[in-house]
Amino acid sequence: MGGIYVSGWACENQCGSRRVNCGLWRWFCQKCKTDICDKCHRRKVQRDRENGMRESPRSLELGTKFLDLCKDHQWEQVTEMLQKRPGLVNCEVEGRWSPLHYASRAGNPQMVEHLLKLSADATSFAGDGKTMRSCFLQPAFTIFNHYDANNIGVIDAMELGWVVKSVRPRITDAETQQLFASCDLNRNGEIDFVEFVLWLFAGGGKYLAQDILASAERIASGSVGVQALKLKGVLSKRAGLPPHVYETPEYSPMPQMAHHPPRGEKLLACTEYVQQLAPMLPGIILPEGCLEEVERIAQLRAEVLHSNDLSFEMICSVVMWTFDAVLATEEESFPKEKSFQYLMNQYVDQRDTEFFFAARGYFYYFMTALDLLPPAEGVVYQGIPKEHAAAVREILIPGTSLIWRSFTTALQLWGNMVAYEKGIILQITLLPRELRAKGVKYESKGRDISKLSALTGSSEVLLLPNIRLGVGPETVKKGIPVIELREMEEDTAITLNAEDFD
Structure with missing residues (x-):
C-alpha cells in the first residue's frame, strides 16, 4: 500500500486489486475481500508514508502533472490524459485535491459528469480534508439530507419523488418510479448519496440536475429545520x-x-x-x-x-x-x-x-x-x-x-x-x-x-x-x-x- 495512489486506492493487503466503494466512507477489495473504513484506510496511508513506502517518482510526476492541469481548468488536456490513463480519475497526491474536487469547485457539471462516468470517487476527502459536499455538490447534499427523513444516509422511492416533484410538479407516479429504478444502482430499494450523485450528474436525473441544484435553497426554505x-x-x-x-x-x-x-x-x-x-x-x-x-x-x-x-x-x-x-x-x-x-x-x-x-x-x-x-x-x-x-x-x-x-x-x-x-x-x-x-x-x-x-x-x-x-x-x-x-x-x-x- 503506497503513499501516492495514481489509481486512487490500493488494497491494504497489497494484493494488487483496485477498490470498489460499498457505501459512504467504506472500501472493499473485490480480490481479497478486505473491508475497511475510510478513516482506517487513511491511517494506513500515513503509516506507509512514514515507513517510506512510496510509488515510483515517475508515478508521482505523472499524478502531479495531471492534478496541475485540473487545478488550472485545462479540461481538454485532462480529458486526453484520461483517455490514455483512465486510472488517473482517482489520482491522489498528498496535500492535493482530487480531479473531481477541482471540477466541482470550478462549477463545471459537464466535467463532473465525465469524471463520474469514469468511476470518480464522490466520497473521497481532498488533501485539505474537504469533501465533495463542501464544493459543487453541497446543494445536492442539502437536498439529499433534507429528504432523508430518518437521517440514515439513504432515501427511498417516496423521498426521491419529493425531490423530483419539487421541480417537476406534473410528473406522474410511473415516471418517478422509473427515475427511482435508474437511480437505485444496486437494486436494494434504497439510494445512498453516491447513487444520488451519479444519478443526478451522469444518470437518469441529469436532465433535472440544473433545476434541482438551483432549487436547493428554496427546498430548504419553509421547513425551518423540521425533519x-x-x-x-x-x-x-x-x-x-x-x-x-x-x-x-x-x-x-x-x-x-x-x-x-x-x-x-x-x-x-x-x-x-x-x-x-x-x-x-x-x-x-x-x-x-x-x-x-x-x-x-x-x-x-x-x-x-x-x-x-x-x-x-x-x-x-x-x-x-x-x-x-x-x-x-x-x-x-x-x-x-x-x-x-x-x-x-x-x-x-x-x-x-x-x-x-x-x-x-x-x-x-x-x-x-x-x-x-x-x-x-x-x-x-x-x-x-x-x-x-x-x-x-x-x-x-x-x-x-x-x-x-x-x-x-x-x-x-x-x-x-x-x-x-x-x-x-x-x-x-x-x-x-x-x-x-x-x-x-x-x-x-x-x-x-x-x-x-x-x-x-x-x-x-x-x-x-x-x-x-x-x-x-x-x-x-x-x-x-x-x-x-x-x-x-x-x-x-x-x-x-x-x-x-x-
Whole structure:
C-alpha cells in the first residue's frame, strides 16, 4: 500500500486489486475481500508514508502533472490524459485535491459528469480534508439530507419523488418510479448519496440536475429545520377525509367571493384578517411567531413564482391555509383538528352565512388566488382512516356519485399516503385540461397549490367545494384497499351573489 495512489486506492493487503466503494466512507477489495473504513484506510496511508513506502517518482510526476492541469481548468488536456490513463480519475497526491474536487469547485457539471462516468470517487476527502459536499455538490447534499427523513444516509422511492416533484410538479407516479429504478444502482430499494450523485450528474436525473441544484435553497426554505418525517406525517394526515365530508354528500351553493373585495372597506393584510378570525375558531393553535412565519414563507414563494396575477396577500392566504404550527415550533406535533384549515372548513361545510361575512376579507384573497391558479389534472390521492373504513364502504357504492361540500386536500404522490396503510386510499382521476381547449365549459375543481404550500415540495392539490365524483370499483394496490373515483363533467358552478354577504 503506497503513499501516492495514481489509481486512487490500493488494497491494504497489497494484493494488487483496485477498490470498489460499498457505501459512504467504506472500501472493499473485490480480490481479497478486505473491508475497511475510510478513516482506517487513511491511517494506513500515513503509516506507509512514514515507513517510506512510496510509488515510483515517475508515478508521482505523472499524478502531479495531471492534478496541475485540473487545478488550472485545462479540461481538454485532462480529458486526453484520461483517455490514455483512465486510472488517473482517482489520482491522489498528498496535500492535493482530487480531479473531481477541482471540477466541482470550478462549477463545471459537464466535467463532473465525465469524471463520474469514469468511476470518480464522490466520497473521497481532498488533501485539505474537504469533501465533495463542501464544493459543487453541497446543494445536492442539502437536498439529499433534507429528504432523508430518518437521517440514515439513504432515501427511498417516496423521498426521491419529493425531490423530483419539487421541480417537476406534473410528473406522474410511473415516471418517478422509473427515475427511482435508474437511480437505485444496486437494486436494494434504497439510494445512498453516491447513487444520488451519479444519478443526478451522469444518470437518469441529469436532465433535472440544473433545476434541482438551483432549487436547493428554496427546498430548504419553509421547513425551518423540521425533519421531513414529521412534515410527511402532517401532510399525510391533512389528506385524510374527516367523517363530515362523506356524511353530508349533497350539493350546496358556495358564495362567489373571488375577485369581489369587501365593499367600502380598506383591505387589510391577510394575517390581520386571520387575527380577526381567531376568536371564532375554537381551539385553534397559533403559537407565537406563527403569523410572521407565514409571511416569511409567503415572501419566499412570491420570489420564486414571479407572478403578475397573484398578489403577496393572495399567496399568503394559501400559505396560511396549508400552514401547520409545527413549522413555527419545530418541536411539537399538533392535532389537525386544531389547525386553521380544519376549523375554517367546519364553517364552509355548514355554509354559515354569518361566518362568510366575517371572513370576507380572507376569503377574497384565498378564493381569488384559487381562481387564478390553473386547474390540476391527472391522479391524486386521499385517505380514509381505518376507523372510518366500514362506514365509507357503505357510502361509496360503485356506479353512484357524490359531492364533497368543503375544501379537501389531495396529494399527487402515492408514496406520501403513509398514514393510511391500514385504512383505505381514494384514487381520484381529475378532469383533463383539454376539455376547456375543446370549448367545453367544465374544468376540474382541483387546484395545484404545491408551489404555494407552506410545506415545501408537498405535491398538494386542493379540491374545491362541490366537486362531483363518480364512484368506481375497489381494488388493491401494494396491499392497500383503493377505491377509484373519477371527477364528473358536470357544471356545479351555481353560486350565491357576492351582494348576499355585503
